[in-house]
Amino acid sequence: xxxxxxxxxxxxxxxxxxxxxxxxxxxxxxxxxxxxxxxxxxxxxxxxxxxxxxxxxxxxxxxxxxxxxxxxxxxxxxxxxxxxxxxxxxxxxxxxxxxxxxxxxxxxxxxxxxxxxxxxxxxxxxxxxxxxxxxxxxxxxxxxxxxxxxxxxxxxxxxxxxxxxxxxxxxxxxxxxxxxxxxxxxxxxxxxxxxxxxxxxxxxxxxxxxxxxxxxxxxxxxxxxxxxxxxxxxxxxxxxxxxxxxxxxxxxxxxxxxxxxxxxxxxxxxxxxxxxxxxxxxxxxxxxxxxxxxxxxxxxxxxxxxxxxxxxxxxxxxxxxxxxxxxxxxxxxxxxxxxxxxxxxxxxxxxxxxxxxxxxxxxxxxxxxxxxxxxxxxxxxxxxxxxxxxxxxxxxxxxxxxxxxxxxxxxxxxxxxxxxxxxxxxxxxxxxxxxxxxxxxxxxxxxxxxxxxxxxxxxxxxxxxxxxxxxxxxxxxxxxxxxxxxxxxxxxxxxxxxxxxxxxxxxxxxxxxxxxxxxxxxxxxxxxxxxxxxxxxxxxxxxxxxxxxxxxxxxxxxxxxxxxxxxxxxxxxxxxxxxxxxxxxxxxxxxxxxxxxxxxxxxxxxxxxxxxxxxxxxxxxxxxxxxxxxxxxxxxxxxxxxxxxxxxxxxxxxxxxxxxxxxxxxxxxxx
Numbered sequence: 258x259x260x261x262x263x264x265x266x267x268x269x270x271x272x273x274x275x276x277x278x279x280x281x282x283x284x285x286x287x288x289x290x291x292x293x294x295x296x297x298x299x300x301x302x303x304x305x306x307x308x309x310x311x312x313x314x315x316x317x318x319x320x321x322x323x324x325x326x327x328x329x330x331x332x333x334x335x336x337x338x339x340x341x342x343x344x345x346x347x348x349x350x351x352x353x354x355x356x357x358x359x360x361x362x363x364x365x366x367x368x369x370x371x372x373x374x375x376x377x378x379x380x381x382x383x384x385x386x387x388x389x390x391x392x393x394x395x396x397x398x399x400x401x402x403x404x405x406x407x408x409x410x411x412x413x414x415x416x417x418x419x420x421x422x423x424x425x426x427x428x429x430x431x432x433x434x435x436x437x438x439x440x441x442x443x444x445x446x447x448x449x450x451x452x453x454x455x456x457x458x459x460x461x462x463x464x465x466x467x468x469x470x471x472x473x474x475x476x477x478x479x480x481x482x483x484x485x486x487x488x489x490x491x492x493x494x495x496x497x498x499x500x501x502x503x504x505x506x507x508x509x510x511x512x513x514x515x516x517x518x519x520x521x522x523x524x525x526x527x528x529x530x531x532x533x534x535x536x537x538x539x540x541x542x543x544x545x546x547x548x549x550x551x552x553x554x555x556x557x558x559x560x561x562x563x564x565x566x567x568x569x570x571x572x573x574x575x576x577x578x579x580x581x582x583x584x585x586x587x588x589x590x591x592x593x594x595x596x597x598x599x600x601x602x603x604x605x606x607x608x609x610x611x612x613x614x615x616x617x618x619x620x621x622x623x624x625x626x627x628x629x630x631x632x633x634x635x636x637x638x639x640x641x642x643x644x645x646x647x648x649x650x651x652x653x654x655x656x657x658x659x660x661x662x663x664x665x666x667x668x669x670x671x672x673x674x675x676x677x678x679x680x681x682x683x684x685x686x687x688x689x690x691x692x693x694x695x696x697x698x699x700x701x702x703x704x705x706x707x708x709x710x711x712x713x714x715x716x717x718x719x720x721x722x723x724x725x726x727x728x729x730x731x732x733x734x735x736x737x738x739x740x741x742x743x744x745x746x747x748x749x750x751x752x753x754x755x756x757x758x759x760x761x762x763x764x765x766x767x768x769x770x771x772x773x774x775x776x777x778x779x780x781x782x783x784x785x786x787x788x789x790x791x792x793x794x795x796x797x798x799x800x801x802x803x804x805x806x807x808x809x810x811x812x813x814x815x816x817x818x819x820x821x822x823x824x825x826x827x828x829x830x831x832x833x834x835x836x837x838x839x840x841x842x843x844x845x846x847x848x849x850x851x852x853x854x855x856x857x858x859x860x861x862x863x864x865x866x867x868x869x870x871x872x873x874x875x876x877x878x879x880x881x882x883x884x885x886x887x888x889x890x891x892x893x894x895x896x897x898x899x900x901x902x903x904x905x906x907x908x909x910x911x912x913x914x915x916x917x918x919x920x921x922x923x924x925x926x927x928x
Contacts, residue, residue: 307408311399312399336392342392343392370407381394416485432486433520435480438477438531441459441532443456446484449488460585460588486521488520493566498662502658503516503543504537514558520554523552529543562658562661576605579599582594583595583602587620587623593632599617618701621700625700646660707725709724710723733805736797744791747786771893772894784884791879845872849872854870865914871911888904
């Protein structure tokens with residue numbers, strides 16, 4: 258396919274990374290593709306152009322051609338489009354009112370540029386009299402070998418230029434070729450607008466290249482064809498959530514300094530291997546130097562990661578292909594691509610349930626959890642603060658290759674509070690995380706109990722089976738996370754972060770904030786603010802998390818087929834482990850519903866170390882650390898060892914056992 262291809266605070270940084278990593282852990286519970294390309298080809302576009310020319314006896318204009326190509330990509334057939342042409346005012350004006358024979362004679366003259374032979378005229382006239390529609394006959398004339406040959410030169414240079422299909426430009430040709438191999442992940446070809454032109458994935462494929470020369474295939478070949486020449490290109494490799502830009506040395510000094518290039522006419526280049534092994538300072542080199550290839554034209558580097566890499570082409574992909582593409586993106590850590598593919602797959606199946614729709618919902622739940630850490634490419638509008646890139650823009654994080662992976666990001670030590678306060682940053686991360694978790698729960702709750710899906714793990718080529726037991730298991734974990742969020746919301750955690758940091762980072766140590774003074778200045782901090790949130794947490798915890806985990810365990814235990822390929826399996830558990838797990842969940846439920854319950858006995862038989870909790874009391878009354886005076890006494894930044902470390906070791910009767918006094922007292926030498 259031819260596409261257009263031109264062109265501080267340490268505390269705050271730690272806080273940001275900690276909250277982001279919390280979500281990343283959920284994503285990688287799933288272990289961190291078939292070539293995936295748009296299905297509308299140049300030949301399809303030429304077929305639409307020929308039909309247009311056949312109907313109106315003139316070449317299509319750019320806007321008209323692209324309108325009908327969009328219609329074709331939307332699922333309409335050439336005959337459907339021919340019907341629209343036939344019923345158009347322009348067609349009526351050109352052909353007038355004709356009987357079947359006269360209509361066929363006019364098609365010969367307008368489409369093929371000649372008078373029809375009697376045999377041919379009779380052949381098509383009989384088809385029309387037998388019920389064949391005039392639109393179908395028009396489409397047949399358009400696609401005939403004679404008309405294809407007649408129009409070959411007219412549409413020979415069909416290219417997409419600036420997002421529009423064109424065929425009259427002589428400035429470009431569409432005959433560039435790039436080939437090579439990748440070891441894993443997704444390789445994206447991006448045009449000068451920052452949009453994905455083509456892509457290839459290793460997911461679901463067998464390796465077909467022996468890179469190491471040991472007789473075993475270990476890499477995957479790729480070939481991008483029909484590329485627009487003399488127009489800027491970039492290549493990006495996405496592996497395990499990292500976005501690498503492919504660079505070359507365009508001035509011969511041995512240092513990779515540009516990731517933008519163009520192809521000369523008739524260029525056919527082989528880059529060899531592209532892999533993480535060739536990474537230099539977060540930039541990827543190619544086995545055969547990019548700018549050492551004949552036909553490669555150097556361009557000025559563009560280190561920014563374009564937001565367009567979150568928007569893969571979708572036209573022509575069926576629902577199963579969208580799911581396959583979404584899984585390929587997910588397992589490569591290309592979260593933007595995964596969300597785009599899977600969201601479309603869900604939309605195409607509608608509100609009902611099917612294996613494809615359930616698979617899309619299941620896998621999108623995981624990609625949704627990692628969305629916050631993947632949205633690093635700037636959209637140029639940080640004032641919205643609705644994605645991670647907005648926060649990074651406001652924080653002054655360089656908009657370059659370091660945004661390819663959140664661990665690489667260089668967060669400034671000093672943050673401009675006028676652009677983004679620490680409080681607003683914390684609010685954004687909390688809002689985003691809770692919204693993403695809630696959406697993931699919603700997706701999993703829509704999955705049918707008949708769900709079953711199999712796929713191949715990219716890291717070891719083992720088949721993995723997912724079923725409804727996995728859905729219940731992850732629902733339990735996510736609702737547990739929601740319960741923790743609700744508990745967090747039940748407490749007053751507000752304080753002036755700016756003032757605290759400014760006092761601790763100025764040049765006067767005497768101004769440094771201390772725990773004692775901080776608690777005095779913030780008397781409501783850690784106090785119980787909302788028992789309603791505790792009640793919500795109770796429902797999420799008991800009716801949600803515990804119930805779903807119990808259901809998952811029963812369902813997995815009841816499976817009669819082999820569990821060796823299951824994502825979540827318990828075949829390695831012995832009867833004691835199964836019994837302990839069931840008992841643990843039952844005891845948690847009892848503690849929430851009834852009150853004081855032995856949750857888990859000490860393995861060595863020491864009853865003083867048994868875990869005994871009254872979770873009913875916790876969810877009903879809460880633990881008001883400030884109102885009930887439950888915080889350890891402090892002097893400055895140290896515990897006041899002249900007084901008991903814990904005023905109430907049971908925390909308002911919630912922790913019956915173990916005796917927290919002994920552990921705390923022995924460690925800190927309190928009275």
